[in-house]
Amino acid sequence: MTELVSSSDAVKRARFNGLKWLMRRLPLTSKIGAAILLFWIIAVLTVSFWPIDDPLAMVGRRLQPPSGDYWLGTDALGRDVLSRTLHGSVWSIPIAFVVVFCAVVIGSAMGAVAGFFGGWWDSIIMRLVDVTVSFPPILLAMAVAAMLGPGLANASIAMVIVWWPIYARLMRAQVLEMRERDHVEAAVAGGAGPFRVLTIHVLPLCWTPTLINATMDFGQVVLLAASLSFIGLGATPPSPEWGSMISEGAARFYNWWIAFGPGMAILSVVLASSFLGDGLRDVFDRRST
Amino acid sequence: MLAYVIKRLIAIPFLLLGVASVSFMLSQMTKGDPLAALVPERMMSNTEVVAAVKAEWGLDKPLPVRYAAYLGNLVQGDLGTSFATRRPVAADIAQRLPATLELVVCAMIVGTTLGLSLGLLSAKYRGSVVDSLARMVALVGSSLPIFWSGLILLYLFSVRLSIVPGTGRLPARVDPPPDVTGFYTIDSLIAGDLSLFLQSIAHLALPAFVLGWAVTGIITRLVRSSLIEGMAQDYARTARAKGAPEHVVLINHALPNAMIPLLTILGFTFAYLITGAVLTEAIFSWPGIGSYAVRAASSLDYPAIGGVTIVGSVAFLLANLLTDIGYAWANPRIRVH
Amino acid sequence: MTTPLLELKDLRVGFKDAEGNWAEAVCGIDLSLDPGKVLGIVGESGSGKSVAMMAFLQLLPSGARVDGHARFMGEELIGMPASRIRRIRGKDIGCVFQDPLTAFNPVIPIGKQIAEAIRLHDRSVSQRDAIKEAERLLEMVSIPQPARRVRQYPHEFSGGMRQRAMIAMALANRPRLIIADEPTTALDVTVQAQILDLLVDLRKELDIGLVLITHDLGVVSGIADEIAVMYSGRVVERGATEPIFYETAHPYTSALIGAVPTIDEAKPLDPIEGTPPSIFARPPGCSFAPRCKRAQDKCRSNDPALEFQGATASACHFPMNGAFRAEIQ
Numbered sequence: 001m002t003e004l005v006s007s008s009d010a011v012k013r014a015r016f017n018g019l020k021w022l023m024r025r026l027p028l029t030s031k032i033g034a035a036i037l038l039f040w041i042i043a044v045l046t047v048s049f050w051p052i053d054d055p056l057a058m059v060g061r062r063l064q065p066p067s068g069d070y071w072l073g074t075d076a077l078g079r080d081v082l083s084r085t086l087h088g089s090v091w092s093i094p095i096a097f098v099v100v101f102c103a104v105v106i107g108s109a110m111g112a113v114a115g116f117f118g119g120w121w122d123s124i125i126m127r128l129v130d131v132t133v134s135f136p137p138i139l140l141a142m143a144v145a146a147m148l149g150p151g152l153a154n155a156s157i158a159m160v161i162v163w164w165p166i167y168a169r170l171m172r173a174q175v176l177e178m179r180e181r182d183h184v185e186a187a188v189a190g191g192a193g194p195f196r197v198l199t200i201h202v203l204p205l206c207w208t209p210t211l212i213n214a215t216m217d218f219g220q221v222v223l224l225a226a227s228l229s230f231i232g233l234g235a236t237p238p239s240p241e242w243g244s245m246i247s248e249g250a251a252r253f254y255n256w257w258i259a260f261g262p263g264m265a266i267l268s269v270v271l272a273s274s275f276l277g278d279g280l281r282d283v284f285d286r287r288s289t
Numbered sequence: 290m291l292a293y294v295i296k297r298l299i300a301i302p303f304l305l306l307g308v309a310s311v312s313f314m315l316s317q318m319t320k321g322d323p324l325a326a327l328v329p330e331r332m333m334s335n336t337e338v339v340a341a342v343k344a345e346w347g348l349d350k351p352l353p354v355r356y357a358a359y360l361g362n363l364v365q366g367d368l369g370t371s372f373a374t375r376r377p378v379a380a381d382i383a384q385r386l387p388a389t390l391e392l393v394v395c396a397m398i399v400g401t402t403l404g405l406s407l408g409l410l411s412a413k414y415r416g417s418v419v420d421s422l423a424r425m426v427a428l429v430g431s432s433l434p435i436f437w438s439g440l441i442l443l444y445l446f447s448v449r450l451s452i453v454p455g456t457g458r459l460p461a462r463v464d465p466p467p468d469v470t471g472f473y474t475i476d477s478l479i480a481g482d483l484s485l486f487l488q489s490i491a492h493l494a495l496p497a498f499v500l501g502w503a504v505t506g507i508i509t510r511l512v513r514s515s516l517i518e519g520m521a522q523d524y525a526r527t528a529r530a531k532g533a534p535e536h537v538v539l540i541n542h543a544l545p546n547a548m549i550p551l552l553t554i555l556g557f558t559f560a561y562l563i564t565g566a567v568l569t570e571a572i573f574s575w576p577g578i579g580s581y582a583v584r585a586a587s588s589l590d591y592p593a594i595g596g597v598t599i600v601g602s603v604a605f606l607l608a609n610l611l612t613d614i615g616y617a618w619a620n621p622r623i624r625v626h
Numbered sequence: 627m628t629t630p631l632l633e634l635k636d637l638r639v640g641f642k643d644a645e646g647n648w649a650e651a652v653c654g655i656d657l658s659l660d661p662g663k664v665l666g667i668v669g670e671s672g673s674g675k676s677v678a679m680m681a682f683l684q685l686l687p688s689g690a691r692v693d694g695h696a697r698f699m700g701e702e703l704i705g706m707p708a709s710r711i712r713r714i715r716g717k718d719i720g721c722v723f724q725d726p727l728t729a730f731n732p733v734i735p736i737g738k739q740i741a742e743a744i745r746l747h748d749r750s751v752s753q754r755d756a757i758k759e760a761e762r763l764l765e766m767v768s769i770p771q772p773a774r775r776v777r778q779y780p781h782e783f784s785g786g787m788r789q790r791a792m793i794a795m796a797l798a799n800r801p802r803l804i805i806a807d808e809p810t811t812a813l814d815v816t817v818q819a820q821i822l823d824l825l826v827d828l829r830k831e832l833d834i835g836l837v838l839i840t841h842d843l844g845v846v847s848g849i850a851d852e853i854a855v856m857y858s859g860r861v862v863e864r865g866a867t868e869p870i871f872y873e874t875a876h877p878y879t880s881a882l883i884g885a886v887p888t889i890d891e892a893k894p895l896d897p898i899e900g901t902p903p904s905i906f907a908r909p910p911g912c913s914f915a916p917r918c919k920r921a922q923d924k925c926r927s928n929d930p931a932l933e934f935q936g937a938t939a940s941a942c943h944f945p946m947n948g949a950f951r952a953e954i955q
């Protein structure tokens with residue numbers, strides 16, 4: 001019992017040291033990026049408890065420019081733009097997480113199968129990848145989202161369809177490389193089944209580039225999600241999603257502040273994720289630098 | 290080299306078939322009912338009207354038949370008829386294509402020029418404030434939501450500072466030049482109308498900058514890293530040993546080598562530009578394919594969406610092919626063999 | 627007494643490793659070369675030959691720390707402003723590098739690259755004349771069809787051709803000194819001799835001084851007037867070519883001579899056992915001691931200085947000359 005406790009303590013300590021080790025190596029920009037992302041994650045989890053106005057309540061006079069009371073002004077319905085921007089994270093951030101997660105899982109699975117089994121599997125999956133990446137991403141996303149009908153859930157499906165091929169290619173390349181390694185060949189020679197070899201001996205070594213890429217893509221997904229909402233294919237009013245807020249702002253662009261807050265929010269997430277992703281790549285993936 | 294290009298050429302029809310099939314599949318999966326876009330709400334209960342509309346738009350035939358018909362039409366350049374404009378989608382697109390091409394080409398010029406300059410600056414002053422600044426400018430460009438930066442810059446430069454005119458390709462009551470290429474800049478020059486030329490350039494400036502800025506990030510990053518890599522190569526040492534100053538090594542030796550990877554990403558950049566063009570056109574009321582697509586998507590005009598998607602993919606594949614050819618041409622190790 | 631063409635005095639070059647520790651790749655070497663003569667610098671890989679010569683030319687990466695003196699025709703190069711040393715590089719000193727494939731710019735035709743060498747030092751020459759001159763230079767190094775060749779890219783040349791072109795480029799401005807860093811190592815054995823002959827003939831004809839860097843004592847034996855043997859950042863033996871071979875003082879030189887392939891097939895090659903120490907982990911005392919058959923306690927604690935002991939200058943506590951003579955008697 002005590003042993004168990006202490007060993008899990010040791011694991012915790014190792015993790016903590018790992019984090020410390022990572023923090024020592026990451027450049028300043030990546031740390032700033034991590035801090036910004038952390039801020040938004042905390043906002044997602046706790047924003048409803050913050051002492052700010054209700055994002056849907058019409059609290060002030062309409063179309064007020066930024067002032068001491070309303071730091072980012074009020075929109076056409078007299079709602080607080082700052083509050084709406086902060087609440088917007090509740091839509092944009094989780095959606096980006098879900099999209100990246102699904103794209104990574106689906107793409108990696110496909111790529112792993114293609115790379116590991118080769119042959120027909122490889123041909124079929126990779127031709128599917130080729131066709132998917134023949135579409136300009138936004139047009140494919142627009143087409144899928146429009147066909148499925150507007151709404152955030154359908155927009156998310158559309159984005160997963162756009163993104164999975166990237167991870168399929170990444171994972172396939174990794175698996176192909178790892179398959180040649182000695183310990184994998186040894187495992188195969190030792191009579192391990194293909195599934196076991198793939199999951200136990202190959203995949204654990206293949207995650208680094210995928211995770212780095214996912215970090216970088218996170219911001220791009222936020223961006224595309226907002227674009228779809230801006231066009232009217234994602235979130236629908238009155239939800240304070242960043243893209244649709246900007247779309248409201250576009251209708252009254254003389255009142256620039258309506259769009260200012262959500263735009264800065266998107267920018268902060270995209271910059272943060274590319275800063276963090278860059279730093280992680282420098283630390284973990286020495287080959288690509 | 291020739292074999293390489295031929296290999297790429299052979300792949301294209303297959304990719305196109307894939308693209309067309311996916312488009313068809315999507316159009317069949319519609320949850321949003323296309324009938325809703327065709328039949329007025331109050332007529333929906335009238336079965337005769339519904340059946341007539343279905344027959345008119347071919348919605349009553351079995352799937353394989355529709356697929357075959359769809360492919361057959363595609364080959365003849367028939368992309369269907371838009372629900373909204375009631376005109377052939379192909380005609381709509383052909384009419385709007387030049388506006389988009391003009392915007393994209395100008396944005397490409399802006400983006401490449403900016404990217405090359407920033408990349409050169411940051412490689413030359415590597416590690417200094419200039420380097421950080423140049424990289425920051427480039428990175429912000431590719432991180433900005435383009436529909437937002439377009440809006441803010443439009444407000445700033447058009448409304449507040451009045452440096453550039455507002456939206457559209459030309460002022461409201463100005464007639465476009467006689468159509469030759471469809472590019473207003475070129476057509477106005479052909480017509481010998483200098484003031485029209487300047488007006489069209491003025492209208493192009495901001496959207497082209499906004500769109501070009503979005504691809505500066507990729508280009509700057511690539512140019513910078515290729516240049517820095519080049520400056521550490523043996524040939525750079527040879528140039529220094531010949532007595533070349535650093536800027537000559539950079540411009541005459543590292544830069545030509547950096548052009549090869551640059552060409553390889555131009556195709557990728559083009560994908561970025563299409564994405565950006567869709568949103569830029571929406572902001573700047575640019576009468577191109579992008580704004581057509583946005584209008585089609587939000588009004589569930591499926592034939593139009595499908596048509597734009599296919600045309601966009603063809604453009605994208607062609608851009609990639611051109612990139613491949615350009616790459617082979619720029620690289621003497623491939624060109625000569 | 628003539629001023630030497632090249633003169634190194636206590637030249638030191640330091641590099642920093644990833645942890646930030648400094649280590650010397652070249653630890654205080656003295657060398658000199660008179661005009662029109664040939665100096666061979668010999669040593670195993672990593673002994674600091676290239677670094678020393680790059681330090682002389684001020685061509686090291688910016689992370690390197692250079693101390694001491696490096697003079698060219700009496701003029702101090704270390705600390706010389708970049709704008710002035712540029713006028714010497716390529717003009718008075720030509721370079722031939724080890725791998726002619728990577729040393730040429732792959733996307734620029736050979737003729738243009740040679741023309742650049744000319745025009746960098748004489749802006750009054752037009753590009754066309756410079757290309758013409760490049761053609762003439764290619765002809766001088768016996769490249770057939772030079773008019774066609776100037777328009778070709780490096781990858782269209784064979785290895786030997788490329789190195790000839792490299793020599794042509796080094797000679798473009800009639801330098802007084804050529805530094806050839808292992809000019810034949812990357813080439814086929816059959817081509818090596820041709821390239822060496824070409825280099826030696828041309829330098830004799832044009833009266834140019836030559837520093838020839840190589841792994842292989844055999845290569846310099848027939849060419850060099852003087853030889854310097856380097857080991858782990860130091861010159862361990864230096865002298866005129868003949869005594870280096872026949873009155874060898876340093877065991878390392880002797881081992882290198884043993885490693886030279888001879889025509890006499892019966893005599894087995896005698897490679898030196900072990901590897902040179904890393905510059906970051908040199909043993910105390912003489913760096914060669916761990917590999918030296920004659921090493922004694924003193925060698926492992928005291929670092930010998932380079933001084934005349936017999937016909938050559940050597941850095942060894944127990945030079946071989948004495949023993950050698952004793953054996954003969």
Ligand SMILES: Nc1ncnc2c1ncn2[C@@H]1O[C@H](COP(=O)(O)OP(=O)(O)OP(=O)(O)O)[C@@H](O)[C@H]1O
Pocket residue numbers: 641642651669670671672673674675676677678687841904905
């Ligand atoms: N930029 C550098 N940073 C750190 N160490 C370096 C650097 N350049 C050279 N060195 C080190 O300096 C030492 C001498 O290298 P140098 O290239 O002079 O050897 P060399 O005698 O020319 O060998 P070779 O025959 O392989 O060319 C080596 O141990 C090398 O690792």
Ligand SMILES: [Mg+2]
Pocket residue numbers: 675676677807
């Ligand atoms: Mg060397």
